[in-house]
Amino acid sequence: MSDKATTDATQRLWQAIEERQDELTALVADLVRIPSLLGDEAPAQGFVEGYLAESGLQAESWDIPDDLKQRENAGDSGVPFAGRPNVAGTLPGAGGGRSLILNGHYDVVSPEPVSAWTHDPWGAEIVDDKMYGRGAYDMKSGVALNLFLPRLIRDLGITLGGDVVVQSVIEEECTGNGALDASLRYRADAALVTEPTGGAFTSAHVGVLWFRVAIEGVSWHAMQAWKGVNAIVKAVPVIDALQRLDARLNEQTHPTFAGVEHPINLNIGVIEGGDWPSTVPGHCELHCRLSLYPGQTIAETRAAIEAAIAEAAAADPWLRDHPPVVTYDGFQSAGSIVAMDEPWVRMLAKWKHRVMGGEMEPRAGTGINDMRYFNFVGIPSGCFGAGGAGGHAADEWLDLASMVPTAKTIGAFMLEWCGVAG
Numbered sequence: 001m002s003d004k005a006t007t008d009a010t011q012r013l014w015q016a017i018e019e020r021q022d023e024l025t026a027l028v029a030d031l032v033r034i035p036s037l038l039g040d041e042a043p044a045q046g047f048v049e050g051y052l053a054e055s056g057l058q059a060e061s062w063d064i065p066d067d068l069k070q071r072e073n074a075g076d077s078g079v080p081f082a083g084r085p086n087v088a089g090t091l092p093g094a095g096g097g098r099s100l101i102l103n104g105h106y107d108v109v110s111p112e113p114v115s116a117w118t119h120d121p122w123g124a125e126i127v128d129d130k131m132y133g134r135g136a137y138d139m140k141s142g143v144a145l146n147l148f149l150p151r152l153i154r155d156l157g158i159t160l161g162g163d164v165v166v167q168s169v170i171e172e173e174c175t176g177n178g179a180l181d182a183s184l185r186y187r188a189d190a191a192l193v194t195e196p197t198g199g200a201f202t203s204a205h206v207g208v209l210w211f212r213v214a215i216e217g218v219s220w221h222a223m224q225a226w227k228g229v230n231a232i233v234k235a236v237p238v239i240d241a242l243q244r245l246d247a248r249l250n251e252q253t254h255p256t257f258a259g260v261e262h263p264i265n266l267n268i269g270v271i272e273g274g275d276w277p278s279t280v281p282g283h284c285e286l287h288c289r290l291s292l293y294p295g296q297t298i299a300e301t302r303a304a305i306e307a308a309i310a311e312a313a314a315a316d317p318w319l320r321d322h323p324p325v326v327t328y329d330g331f332q333s334a335g336s337i338v339a340m341d342e343p344w345v346r347m348l349a350k351w352k353h354r355v356m357g358g359e360m361e362p363r364a365g366t367g368i369n370d371m372r373y374f375n376f377v378g379i380p381s382g383c384f385g386a387g388g389a390g391g392h393a394a395d396e397w398l399d400l401a402s403m404v405p406t407a408k409t410i411g412a413f414m415l416e417w418c419g420v421a422g
């Protein structure tokens with residue numbers, strides 16, 4: 001391994017990225033055109049496994065074991081794991097170098113309401129430098145980078161010192177179970193999650209938990225509504241209590257989140273109740289999402305939620321006798337932080353500066369991402385990736401002009417981190 005070998009390999013890799021950038025764009029488009037919503041990931045993951053195998057990597061796919069859900073920081077999407085595989089491929093190193101995981105999630109959130117889109121969510125339409133589509137930005141851009149770079153390295157005949165493991169995982173958007181499982185299956189010296197960050201670096205992020213609050217009432221004919229108990233109306237003091245909890249939690253501070261506006265967010269995302277205008281609803285349920293600072297636990301956050309709801313119930317005679325029932329589904333995970341002076345983070349920042357100029361700015365995320373599971377098992381991990389906008393919104397788009405510089409940055413980092421053996 002010599003500095004000259006690494007420098008030569010970097011120049012050749014950069015040249016190949018320039019020459020083959022249309023292939024990278026086409027790969028993102030291929031990934032976007034395979035819808036990959038929760039429960040329907042198999043065709044997409046099959047494509048990924050095929051691509052990895054064609055690139056000469058040792059590829060495998062496997063179903064997540066059911067007992068994963070019992071682990072700390074695991075969640076439950078309610079969808080069985082069978083037939084919804086995780087996929088990974090290994091580009092084996094010659095030895096003597098450091099290993100690297102390139103992780104990405106292939107699942108995407110629903111494009112609904114589709115009527116709000118001016119482009120086909122699964123069409124990967126390109127207008128100027130923007131590719132539109134659900135997942136084009138979050139994060140089929142990153143999955144494509146993770147697939148493309150090892151193929152170029154293989155095609156150029158470059159042998160790395162350490163292994164590169166490419167992972168495409170499921171359920172990032174609802175539990176993180178895919179990455180949790182992958183973090184237990186493979187070890188490496190660092191894990192880069194290629195979430196789109198626009199050249200910034202996600203060094204910290206909140207944890208997230210989802211919960212439901214079920215409120216019972218008494219159904220009755222609306223002509224004598226006063227004889228029933230309206231469960232929707234009884235949800236109002238519960239909603240008020242949750243909003244007060246949100247305000248109270250934001251009075252706490254965390255040094256990494258200083259300057260971030262309203263870092264903790266309690267969102268009442270779904271309300272279900274009643275089924276007929278002339279019937280008093282006998283049942284109402286709220287589906288909510290709450291974030292927590294890194295270092296705070298799911299157990300203490302659940303306790304805060306339950307205390308806030310109990311307090312609201314104590315002030316209402318009906319709710320006092322019929323207490324709302326809190327249950328948990330989806331995300332149940334703490335947040336995580338990676339130090340900006342980790343050797344691999346500094347090396348990535350150096351290449352970001354050389355390719356794009358400017359510092360690689362650390363970002364504290366108010367949403368959750370999969371880097372946490374690698375940090376939890378001692379594989380330092382953060383997010384760096386392409387640019388664009390509209391994740392989880394209509395007309396999501398990827399900035400195609402960001403792909404070549406992002407690929408060059410990550411590619412050069414891979415060569416230096418893993419070492420060039422020949």
Ligand SMILES: [Zn+2]
Nearest residue numbers: 138139172195
């Ligand atoms: Zn994402």
